[in-house]
Amino acid sequence: MPQPAFAQQSPITQFNSESGLGVFSKYSEIDIDGDWFDLDDFGPAAPERLDEVSIPESLRPNFAAFYFKLDPDLHVLAFESYSESKGLSARSVEKYFKEALRKPRIVKKFGRVEADVVKSYGEVERIIQLEHLKELKLTIRRPNTDGVYGDLASEIEERLAEQNGEEYQEITRSKDEDGLSPNDRTKKLAIVAAENGEVSGKSIVNGVLVSHTTQQKPEKVVDTYNRDEVGTRNKFLQLARKILTVVRKRRSDLRDPT
Incomplete structure (x- = not known):
């Protein structure tokens, strides 16, 4: 199946199994061989202009990193949805895990596993x-x-x-x-x-x-902070603990017979 001319990718690029802390790296995929637009001429780029395009195969533009925290006991992953003026949607994270969990080797080992966004x-x-x-x-x-x-x-x-x-x-x-x-x-x-x-x-x-x-309304915690006073990583972990505590409390209430 051909790739679209411009697509967003958000793979897991870091993960510590002991702490449960990891990173989604978001970047753009560009079809170099596709049609280009020339802003100077305000129209399709001439073939000779395309000869000037040179992007190393291993590089991708529009990079952004987003922390996530996995709680294996809750089977829940909390993640940043906004970082450095760039966003990561709950829908894209859900899609990433749904596709990963459908891979034959995962299904063979664990059977059918669902991934879903916790709604508000x-x-x-x-x-x-x-x-x-x-x-x-x-x-x-x-x-x-x-x-x-x-x-x-x-x-x-x-x-x-x-x-x-x-x-x-x-x-x-x-x-x-x-x-x-x-x-x-x-x-x-x-x-x-x-x-x-x-x-x-x-x-x-x-x-x-x-x-x-509730379809497009995920559970979330929103806060603002001064990066000079509180580091991004520390602030994320603070908010991750808060949202995971909310999930834990809701589930505890379900088990409570009263």
Whole structure:
């Protein structure tokens, strides 16, 4: 399959298995043999101008580095999404891991493994608490629980595994004027869906049916800092610990029988 003329790549270029700290390196792939634009003539570049183009094979432009921190117990990776005025999207990181986990040698050794972005817990709660909520849809891809979510997620995982299923959906609708009132089980299941799928809903707002979704809303921690006072690495580790603590607390609440 041919490469696009301009593509972004974000491979893992550093990783310390003891600390769990690593680096994504983002850069651009340019098709040297593709068509070029001449800013001087404001049109397609003449062939003789292309003879002036010389880029070493091993070099790539637009480099940026982003720290990540892996917590093997949680099966969660926290990463920088903004560094040195450049961004790394959650979608691109998700795509990177999905493609890596589909490689034959990985599947052969570990079986089917899913990668997903942890969606905003706050957005999940907002959707569940909407006034006049007419529909609530929970989509859960097969979670790798290892007991981290408690019995609720384990039940979903077992149900999917025994039927060779990849995805579980639960949809609840209401025709009542007041809408849905999600119970405790649904609220907990929504947290599982936030980490392994998607939560979406429909509510009546000013007489109009409005859709809501967590699809493009990852869980994140935002902060500003002075690089002269706090190094980038130290600040990242501080924020990574904070977001991993949030995930740990949410999962602890799921296991709590009360």
